[in-house]
Amino acid sequence: MDTKIFMYTGKGGVGKSSISSATAILSAKRKKTILISIDPAHSLSDIFDIKIGGEITEVSDNLSVIEFDGLKILEEKFPDIKNTLADKFRKIDFSKLTYTSSLDMPFIVNILSLIKILDIYEQGIYENIIVDCPASAATFAYLKYPEMLSWYLEKFFGVGKGIIRTLRPISKYKYKINLPDKESLDKVEIVYQRLLKLEKILKDSSIATVRLVGLCEKMVIEESKRDLAYLNLFDFNIDGFFVNRLLEDDESEFIKRRIEIQEKNLGEIAKIFYNIPIYKIKLMKKDMKSIDDLRDFADKxxxxxDLLTIKALESSHTYEKNGLGYLLKIRVDDVEDVEVSKTNSDINIRLNSVSRIISLPNLLIDTYIKSYELKDGFLIIYLEKSGELI
Structure with a gap:
């Protein structure tokens, strides 16, 4: 089955849950669909007006819904986690450790939630998977984990795994240190391989896409602009910006004035999101209190x-031959605060408070950063080899 994944994110309170739910309603008219909420502040039960929890619930023909409960997922997986920790740290007593302990950390729950999405994808039951993500900052925490952990574990498993297995008998005999055993390493490697697979799927623009939801308000637009830059930096396909709760013409002077500001902001949005589809959604005149209200919203x-078609956009970063070297071009749009450095084969990039590491292809490992600049919505990094043509 040709399963697609649509992820909706944006600033808190802009209506991403309503829009992702409406998209799921539309999808279910033609295809078997599941709507997944990974937002800790779940609101799907309120939107559909039925109790939805950590089990898959069928809410209408072709449409199932689930709200991931991070603590429940952690509780289910905790025995394996505790056993792995016990293998790694044999001198520590983990017998009294419970799933509500300090192990209940967001990054562990996020990883388990992501792998659960992968499990549902691999089952091949649903043609469309709609994901209601948390607010932008938390979404980036989710989306960064596959690449971030894959990078670290790639370094570890590329060299370190073999070394640890070689040194383990020596360390135990000579230094009385218990390094992780084969079973522990294999458990970590399984997570590593699952994250690698998930990363490949989420960054495949023929399978998955991210959609931003915002409002036609200056502060929200600014945050959405940063969201776009960060998603581009991490090479996710973004194929839509949803401008929610647009005002319609009204006789009152107040609304007319607000619409003038709205039109000005829409012009700004058109400039920022010039290369992706922009979806304009009018303000609903009633609250959504039932699935019938949601269907009305879905009709609008x-x-x-084209809402259920993924539009594959050009890659966010490319390499171009340039005289003595190459240009690494990364789409970042309107960003001012940037730092770039190189460590061995890795380009380290920081945009404001968000960082990314891009591993260079073998051809460019021996290059150095001659300079970098922000130009026309791109971060351009000039890479050269010393004293020779590349």
């Missing part, structure tokens, strides 16, 4: 016939 969204 349904005027966009």
């Amino acid at each position: 969204l349904g005027v966009y016939e």
